[in-house]
Amino acid sequence: MSGPRHADRPSHTAGSPLDPDSLEVAPGTSHDTVEGWVPELATEEELRVALEKAFDYRGDVTLTLKDNSKIEGYVFDRVAGNSLDSSFVRVMPKNANEKRKIAYADIAALSFTGKDTAAGRSWEAWVRKYWEKKASGEGVLSLEPESLD
Numbered sequence: 001m002s003g004p005r006h007a008d009r010p011s012h013t014a015g016s017p018l019d020p021d022s023l024e025v026a027p028g029t030s031h032d033t034v035e036g037w038v039p040e041l042a043t044e045e046e047l048r049v050a051l052e053k054a055f056d057y058r059g060d061v062t063l064t065l066k067d068n069s070k071i072e073g074y075v076f077d078r079v080a081g082n083s084l085d086s087s088f089v090r091v092m093p094k095n096a097n098e099k100r101k102i103a104y105a106d107i108a109a110l111s112f113t114g115k116d117t118a119a120g121r122s123w124e125a126w127v128r129k130y131w132e133k134k135a136s137g138e139g140v141l142s143l144e145p146e147s148l149d
Contacts, residue, residue, distance in 0.1 A: 034053055038110070038111040038112075039053075044084060047110075048104070050110050051110065052080075054112070055078045057075070057116065058116050058117050059074075060073055060074055060114025061073070061111065062113045063091065063102060063107055064110070064111075065106050066107070071091055071100060072094045072095075073092050073096075074094075076091070077090035084103065084105035088102055088104060089102050090102075
């Protein structure tokens with residue numbers, strides 16, 4: 001003798017509130033296109049917003065400090081304190097094996113100078129390219145990721 005199947009429960013059938021086909025799907029993350037952007041940093045709020053975008057950016061930025069020195073690199077960390085002096089970003093300079101900690105108060109300008117390394121590299125784009133190559137009979141196809149270079 002067999003009992004009812006789990007899938008036949010009223011909460012698992014079409015039209016029920018728990019029907020997986022009718023559940024809402026969470027939207028993905030949208031990234032601003034900031035590559036090449038040079039934000040105005042006239043106010044403290046504009047500086048904070050720009051540095052938050054620099055932290056989310058997947059490429060290098062160039063920071064111009066108030067002493068006119070420039071640092072080009074990847075912003076990998078930030079701490080937003082109560083003041084610009086207690087807030088800082090941490091940067092891995094492009095051509096050095098060091099990590100720099102820079103106070104927001106020391107930053108005069110910011111520009112998004114590096115290429116966004118993840119632009120156009122969505123899973124959907126990769127799958128579409130794979131199937132286009134497969135349909136055309138082009139070369140040997142594998143499921144190995146392409147080089148970022």
